[in-house]
Amino acid sequence: MRGRVFVIGLGLIGGSLALCIKEKHKDAAIIGYDINAEQARLAKMIGVIDETADSIEEGASEADLIIISTPVTVAEQILEALSRMALKKGVIITDTGSTKTTIIRKASCLTSRGIHFIGGHPMAGSHKSGVTAAKSILFENAFYLFTPDKNSSEDAFERLMAWLEGTKAKFLSVSPEEHDYLTGVISHFPHIIAASLVHQAAAAEEDSNLVSRLAAGGFRDITRIASSSPEMWRDILLHNKEVLMDLLKNWQFEMQRVLEILETGDGEEIYHYFEKAKNYRDGLPSKEKGAIPAFYDLFVDVPDYPGSISEITGYLAREKINITNIRILETREDVYGVLVISFQNEEDRARAEECINHYTKFETQIG
Ligand SMILES: NC(=O)c1ccc[n+]([C@@H]2O[C@H](COP(=O)([O-])OP(=O)(O)OC[C@H]3O[C@@H](n4cnc5c(N)ncnc54)[C@H](O)[C@@H]3O)[C@@H](O)[C@H]2O)c1
Numbered sequence: 354m355r356g357r358v359f360v361i362g363l364g365l366i367g368g369s370l371a372l373c374i375k376e377k378h379k380d381a382a383i384i385g386y387d388i389n390a391e392q393a394r395l396a397k398m399i400g401v402i403d404e405t406a407d408s409i410e411e412g413a414s415e416a417d418l419i420i421i422s423t424p425v426t427v428a429e430q431i432l433e434a435l436s437r438m439a440l441k442k443g444v445i446i447t448d449t450g451s452t453k454t455t456i457i458r459k460a461s462c463l464t465s466r467g468i469h470f471i472g473g474h475p476m477a478g479s480h481k482s483g484v485t486a487a488k489s490i491l492f493e494n495a496f497y498l499f500t501p502d503k504n505s506s507e508d509a510f511e512r513l514m515a516w517l518e519g520t521k522a523k524f525l526s527v528s529p530e531e532h533d534y535l536t537g538v539i540s541h542f543p544h545i546i547a548a549s550l551v552h553q554a555a556a557a558e559e560d561s562n563l564v565s566r567l568a569a570g571g572f573r574d575i576t577r578i579a580s581s582s583p584e585m586w587r588d589i590l591l592h593n594k595e596v597l598m599d600l601l602k603n604w605q606f607e608m609q610r611v612l613e614i615l616e617t618g619d620g621e622e623i624y625h626y627f628e629k630a631k632n633y634r635d636g637l638p639s640k641e642k643g644a645i646p647a648f649y650d651l652f653v654d655v656p657d658y659p660g661s662i663s664e665i666t667g668y669l670a671r672e673k674i675n676i677t678n679i680r681i682l683e684t685r686e687d688v689y690g691v692l693v694i695s696f697q698n699e700e701d702r703a704r705a706e707e708c709i710n711h712y713t714k715f716e717t718q719i720g
């Protein structure tokens with residue numbers, strides 16, 4: 354498609370969408386604006402956008418598509434500002450915010466003027482912020498939620514889908530309320546818990562400085578998201594307050610139950626508590642990104658680590674196959690172990706398996 358795309362907020366998500374759009378629509382002009390001039394400069398320098406705009410007004414006036422990708426309370430102010438500007442006829446405005454009910458309510462200042470606004474939320478991300486973390490592959494296989502309503506133009510919605518085709522995400526429409534409830538359960542509330550676990554460990558550190566030294570494996574896995582942007586998460590909590598307060602009450606009730614079965618020392622109940630959780634968790638679709646990111650892992654049975662790692666990464670580099678992570682599953686010494694190599698997508702993993710099978714006799718298995 355040809356046209357001008359204006360991205361407001363050149364961070365992880367705005368930057369990644371800009372890359373996806375450019376990849377699919379080579380003739381489109383991608384203009385960007387960020388309140389942080391350094392981010393905007395960086396976005397242009399690394400080729401995430403074609404041009405920077407000096408103000409929202411300048412970038413918006415000629416745009417065919419406007420993407421707002423700032424923290425959600427800022428997005429509200431931007432919607433208000435856009436509603437006072439002269440915009441191109443037929444322009445589509447969308448956002449990427451993690452909450453929808455308040456945004457959609459606010460967007461009535463545009464829709465009441467006949468301007469197309471379709472709320473959006475690509476359900477993939479990272480604890481990293483900023484344009485340097487942006488990548489075009491971020492949304493592949495992830496759900497991309499939209500909240501069009503009965504008054505939304507079908508033609509505008511179809512044009513938006515066409516613009517966003519390069520995300521390779523799975524588009525799904527839900528109501529704003531359903532959106533906020535679902536994301537409250539699987540994204541926003543877990544974030545509160547991750548932060549609370551970190552607070553608990555930090556408090557325990559006052560008794561023993563071994564806490565941070567021992568905080569590895571499981572603790573790091575479950576608290577990774579606590580390293581995300583506090584500004585973004587403050588805004589999400591403010592927008593989804595009611596849902597989160599209800600979930601917090603349910604959680605307190607649940608924790609009370611755990612306290613009771615622990616107090617009574619009921620082993621069977623404790624077993625069932627974990628068994629039920631394991632069964633549900635194991636049954637979650639592993640290929641889909643979203644609440645649980647897909648990890649394209651390849652397991653390689655290796656005799657000794659130091660030599661094998663450099664040998665294998667050497668072969669992968671020779672074939673230009675990117676790896677996203679590499680780790681060892683077995684940490685005991687003198688025991689044959691398993692190397693776990695993660696890739697960005699299925700295709701890279703399949704190429705890597707072929708490459709390792711070609712150059713070595715190590716056994717491989719897809720995880
Ligand atoms: N990070 C994730 O995992 C994720 C995933 C999906 C959706 N989202 C949502 O997408 C939005 C952006 O998140 P992100 O992770 O890209 O954040 P980010 O911090 O990486 O980027 C946000 C950018 O917005 C800019 N900004 C702030 N106020 C602005 C203003 N008034 N005008 C112009 N630019 C302004 C910031 O300078 C920053 O560069 C948020 O609403 C977030 O809830 C985040």
Ligand SMILES: O=C(O)C(=O)C[C@]1(C(=O)O)C=C[C@@H](O)C=C1
Pocket residue numbers: 450451475476477478479480481539540541578581643644645646
């Ligand atoms: O992977 C992460 O770091 C995320 O927190 C991503 C995550 C999520 O909770 O799944 C966070 C917020 C966004 O609205 C969407 C995606």
